[in-house]
Amino acid sequence: MVGPLLELRGLAKRYGAHTAVHPTSLAIEKNDFFAILGPSGCGKTTLLRMIGGFVPPSEGRILVAGADVTRLPPERRPTGMVFQNYGLFPHMTARQNIAYGLRLRRTARRDLDRAVDEMLALVHLEAFADRLVPQLSGGQRQRVALARALILKPQVLLLDEPLAALDLKLRKAMHRELRQIHQAIGGTFILVSHDQTEVMTLANRVAVMNGGKVVQQGAPRDIYTRPADAFVSAFVGEANILPANRLRGVIELAPGTVLADPGPDQPVNVVIRPEQIQFGPGAETAIRLQARMVDAIFLGPFSHLRCELATGASLLVQIDSNDLNRMPALGSNVTLGWQAGNHLVLDQA
Incomplete structure (x- = not known):
């Protein structure tokens, strides 16, 4: 055939x-x-x-x-x-x-x-x-x-x-x-x-x-x-979707945190999977954000942390549950980050 x-x-x-x-x-x-x-x-x-x-x-x-x-x-x-x-x-x-x-x-x-x-x-x-x-x-x-x-x-x-x-x-x-x-x-x-x-x-x-x-x-x-x-990223697995604007090849996620991304000036979505985000000040990552930890959910072998940025946007972070006891208390300020190749920039429809 x-x-x-x-x-x-x-x-x-x-x-x-x-x-x-x-x-x-x-x-x-x-x-x-x-x-x-x-x-x-x-x-x-x-x-x-x-x-x-x-x-x-x-x-x-x-x-x-x-x-x-x-x-x-x-x-x-x-x-x-x-x-x-x-x-x-x-x-x-x-x-x-x-x-x-x-x-x-x-x-x-x-x-x-x-x-x-x-x-x-x-x-x-x-x-x-x-x-x-x-x-x-x-x-x-x-x-x-x-x-x-x-x-x-x-x-x-x-x-x-x-x-x-x-x-x-x-x-x-x-x-x-x-x-x-x-x-x-x-x-x-x-x-x-x-x-x-x-x-x-x-x-x-x-x-x-x-x-x-x-x-x-x-x-x-x-x-x-x-x-x-954005629909596929949200429907297939967990995903953090951060609305932002691309202006002259730069996307500002938060004050002091920018991404270089060539393309036309327009609204975009920055997509990052929870397992790609590293947690804590010792994380050696290219992109860093300050956030406040608002929730921790135990899910067996891994746990989900819900963190809130100063902009009001929420980020879901996946960690090994063995590390849960070493997490700071709810309401504490935390540092989040990921490597530059781990996020995806999608034009907003």
């Missing part, structure tokens, strides 16, 4: 005067674990459902392996979908749910049984094969839904926030399961999620959506370290 496995060409969806998804073009390669990340209402689920054939696009085309599937119904597309609520038949066992798609295809009994056994082994549910859906835990139901989609061997597996209903510990366990399944079968997965940790854990490529538009796409590390705008 030449070219990407899945292509979206100017795909858009409108409901009357409301545009849910603006014209969107994406290229997703074979074996990608691709994630669409964004807040509720940004259009990510609508985009996924258009790919699966459950929502007709207002314009644009969908190609899978070079074939145009834009007008095909879901059952005729080389895609499978795992829904947020799983969509399992409660009166059927795990085995019967997994076999359902192959039964509709009138697959021979011997081949069907072998395929179901393979799927049960893949999702580690051999011991629960004959349990009814209400007798299964949330994580087990999620695995059944995954196996039911995978047994049809779709070229593209679509995952619509499949872990949203699980508790934190179980979600983390299922992250490992999904990674292992993706590696084992070598398939192409497309995940929709509002959970940035989930996306960073699972995906090798990410598209960030906001207001019905893809505002940035790339590798998770690139999106985290080089966000395209």
